[in-house]
Amino acid sequence: MMPHKYNDASRHKFTKKRYRVTNWSEYNESLRQRGDLTIWITDDALKQWRAPRRSTPGGQSKYSDLAIATCLIMRTIYKLPLRQTQGLMRSIARLMGVEVPVPDFSTLSRRTQGLKLPEKPRIENTEPIHLTVDSTGLKIFGEGEWQQSKHETNPKRKSWRKRHLGLDLASGEVVCAELTLDDVGDPTALPGLLYQIDDPVSRFLADGAYDGAPTNELLAAHFGDGVEIVIPPPRNAVLTSKSPDDPSPRDKHISQIQAHGRLAWQANSGYNQRSRAEAQIGRWKAVIGPKLRSRTFDNQKTEARIGVQALNRMTELGRAKFERVG
Template sequence: MATKKDTHPSKKKDKYLIRNWKQYNQSLKNRGSITFWFRPEVIEKWYSWESPDGPGRPKFYSDDTILCALMIRAVFHCKLRQLQGFIESLIESLGLDLDCSHYSVFCRRAKKLSIPLRAPLKPGENLNIIFDSTGLKVFGEGEWKTRKHGYSKRRTWRKLHVGMCADSGQIVVGALSSNAVADDAAMVEMLDSLDECSLGEVFGDGAYDTIDSRMAIHDRGGRQIIPPPKNARVVRKDPAPCLIERNAAVEKIKEGGEEGRKLWKEATGYHKRSLVETFMFRFKTILGGNLSSRIWENQVTESMIKLQALNKMTELGMPDSYKVAN
């Protein structure tokens, strides 16, 4: 059978080796350990003894219990009824004198569950942060069917926005929105939620090259590592303070000629932005690119739980790789 000629041949990839292979290999195995996710401190706080703040009956299961169950659901790809059966069998296997929540309780409690993502910073330390976004499918047909025959049903997506610490690889802030929300608008809101942090370098792709996003970074004292578009011009007449760094980037790129953009990226360390692209690949490979929940509040909780789960996997250990000759 004749095949189409590849008009875009893939570039030969660089080869990397891992220095800490033994430790990293063990961390990969630990990700699948049920005792890593079903921890003793959760068992100790299984039931809630707090009185409700307002009207209504008190919670029987603690927030930690619900969070633990929903995180197991995300990591092991369980439906709600499967999750209840999984937790029940786990309790029975461990010989614990505990009750398991009904699957409908998991769904209801997820609406109001708080999932904080804290910045792993020391006092006085600046946060170097990388922003990016990706799409998560809620409804829609598979990619193979769509490519072969086109789509025939409604396709609905949500947009997951993340801010990653460039030094630790941890996600420090995240937000879920409709696919109509612009990346720069989401970034401004996420920066506002990090008001206790001092900003260092802020990385983003061309989608964040707007006045609002640059002003938000400038007002917080951060350094803008955002590439201007190819047709960008220097603003010479009374430029806003937030555009001074952009003007400098445009001038440096133009001075370098054809290699100007490459030189600017090397000088500013823009290559660090690839860390968040790697994170997005890990997110969809490990946890999937779909949202199981159908209610908006539950979708927000599900996405934040998945971010927290990947943070925990990062804490277990990451590869220390180095480039070798092809």
């Protein structure tokens, strides 16, 4: 049984905690700004809309990577096909009174492959990263369960991609992300996530799928022995032979669970904060969507990176601050 499901039958005995938003006016304004076109189409993007002249032999690109990325961000936010994206950008250029050419849908599709996205500065934060990771499946084709049940159709083979996200608990920013095939396990994708992080990490939280010596060794190699690792051991986990004299972090977790119970360990270790990674997964599916629109794997990777930039931009505009009231 997963740790957050432990003793689930008795959870009705626990009083539900109540919170209130302390910065409602600022947060409310940030929600409005998410629909503001000037947030997504900046003056810098318009100034750099055309591609710079190339100095090497070959064809000259008409649109810069920033222009293509801007169009794809609008497509992601408003969940549009490429042809409707072209129409939206044409109308925006006309309403803004700017004389810029708009990429057609075939250009957007072709340039999506291997697109180099402009680097975005991280949300300013002086504290080390508290990293929590999680993954989810994103659908790419195949009918849903409701369609099969309603019309009694035969189930068809579905295909998925696996989305891995790393969230900084301090800033709320997605600091690393990876898109893999559906048969890639979470520990296997972890090195690709960690290589994207240059800042120091003081704490790492993940679910039991990451439990094991390879994960601990990988984290120590990237962030040093001082990183605090909070991963729940399985129910049948046993202490190592070195635990009496030199207990590992995993041995300490096992001892605390044996002494005080798993629910107490979750609260004392801060493991409950990992639920924010699950909330980020839910935010992705609500804002970006539960499926990928691109056909090829390379284009799907670009589409996923675009989604990360959109979510981080929304976080930068403002997020809710809570305080407990009961």
